[in-house]
Amino acid sequence: MTTGLHQTPAGKHPGAGPPPAEALQLFESMVLIRRVEERLRDDSAAGKLPGAVHLYIGEEAIAAGVCAHLTARDYATSTHRGHGHFLAKGGDVRAMMAEIWAKREGICHGMGGSMHVADISKGILGANGIVGAGLAIATGAGFGAKLDGDGKVAVCFFGDGASNQGSLMETLNVSTLWRLPVVFVCENNGFSEFSPAAAVTAGHISDRARAFAMPCAEVDGNDVIDVWQAAGEAVRRAREGGGPSFIEARTYRIQGHFEAEAFVLGKGRYRDPDEIEAWKHRDPITRFRSRLLESGSVAEADLEGVEATVLDRVADAVAYAEAGQPADPELAETLMFAPEHPREA
Numbered sequence: 001m002t003t004g005l006h007q008t009p010a011g012k013h014p015g016a017g018p019p020p021a022e023a024l025q026l027f028e029s030m031v032l033i034r035r036v037e038e039r040l041r042d043d044s045a046a047g048k049l050p051g052a053v054h055l056y057i058g059e060e061a062i063a064a065g066v067c068a069h070l071t072a073r074d075y076a077t078s079t080h081r082g083h084g085h086f087l088a089k090g091g092d093v094r095a096m097m098a099e100i101w102a103k104r105e106g107i108c109h110g111m112g113g114s115m116h117v118a119d120i121s122k123g124i125l126g127a128n129g130i131v132g133a134g135l136a137i138a139t140g141a142g143f144g145a146k147l148d149g150d151g152k153v154a155v156c157f158f159g160d161g162a163s164n165q166g167s168l169m170e171t172l173n174v175s176t177l178w179r180l181p182v183v184f185v186c187e188n189n190g191f192s193e194f195s196p197a198a199a200v201t202a203g204h205i206s207d208r209a210r211a212f213a214m215p216c217a218e219v220d221g222n223d224v225i226d227v228w229q230a231a232g233e234a235v236r237r238a239r240e241g242g243g244p245s246f247i248e249a250r251t252y253r254i255q256g257h258f259e260a261e262a263f264v265l266g267k268g269r270y271r272d273p274d275e276i277e278a279w280k281h282r283d284p285i286t287r288f289r290s291r292l293l294e295s296g297s298v299a300e301a302d303l304e305g306v307e308a309t310v311l312d313r314v315a316d317a318v319a320y321a322e323a324g325q326p327a328d329p330e331l332a333e334t335l336m337f338a339p340e341h342p343r344e345a
């Protein structure tokens with residue numbers, strides 16, 4: 001079985017990569033996402049989590065490579081597969097874990113769960129269970145940023161499935177017309193739930209943006225430097241008033257669409273296990289780790305130090321979540337609406 005996903009060559013990196021300290025941060029960002037997702041995978045399988053989780057294992061280079069160019073003042077919108085975007089954008093791992101565990105200490109008081117992790121104070125405008133919803137939210141945030149005129153940008157992460165939503169055309173159109181500081185990042189992992197992209201997506205996704213003459217880059221989404229370079233250019237263009245850009249990052253979803261999908265599918269199969277194995281050999285973290293060591297810019301001990309620290313942080317976050325108070329159902333009444341005059345609240 002094939003997915004119709006284009007196999008991109010490993011990134012070539014003609015431009016300069018990040019300096020060693022920043023490279024180490026990229027590595028840390030990816031490892032943090034991976035360890036969190038592995039822990040959620042295991043806790044989900046053990047029946048400890050109250051809801052579904054959609055994991056980002058194998059796609060970490062995209063969130064890390066893009067968010068490395070953002071500050072807390074910039075905006076990012078995310079998807080149902082949003083833990084990686086939240087963490088890479090600087091979200092707090094404890095607060096996210098508690099949210100997924102539906103605890104009062106969670107970033108949304110345990111009322112949002114995995115698909116709604118958000119932290120407005122850090123420009124994290126939210127994961128979102130509505131496929132494609134982030135497109136309009138990011139474009140609105142980009143419009144606000146343009147009115148503020150202080151160089152903020154808005155990044156929209158969305159999947160190949162979301163690229164078939166009509167709202168993509170609307171937001172590509174208006175962001176081009178109004179020269180909005182928006183970076184569209186399509187995470188093309190080859191599947192929309194259980195449908196291979198070849199079965200539901202016509203043409204090349206990035207051609208949708210080219211139709212609006214929007215600057216476009218197609219990158220190897222499993223190569224963090226490839227992503228980092230393209231995102232750096234797109235974010236700089238947006239900050240300098242050059243308008244929106246589009247990045248299509250080709251990658252692969254290693255886990256199921258959501259954990260426990262086997263209970264839904266039974267023995268039904270929608271992809272070849274060999275295909276999953278082949279993509280594991282293109283693991284973005286293993287590849288970057290090797291490249292860092294080969295370059296001689298960082299030492300093995302530095303990487304091991306990062307890995308150990310991350311493991312501690314994740315264990316601490318899980319302990320924090322486990323010890324938290326259950327979410328308060330009463331909050332469903334009060335958290336639904338913003339104050340009438342939010343700026344005066």
Ligand SMILES: Cc1ncc(C[n+]2csc(CCOP(=O)(O)OP(=O)(O)O)c2C)c(N)n1
Nearest residue numbers: 081129130131159160161162189191192193
């Ligand atoms: C508007 C809308 N339509 C359908 C769904 C059901 N749905 C949930 S995830 C998903 C697939 C999304 O695929 P993609 O955008 O490629 O993201 P991925 O899961 O691959 O990261 C679908 C169709 C939904 N949540 N919202």
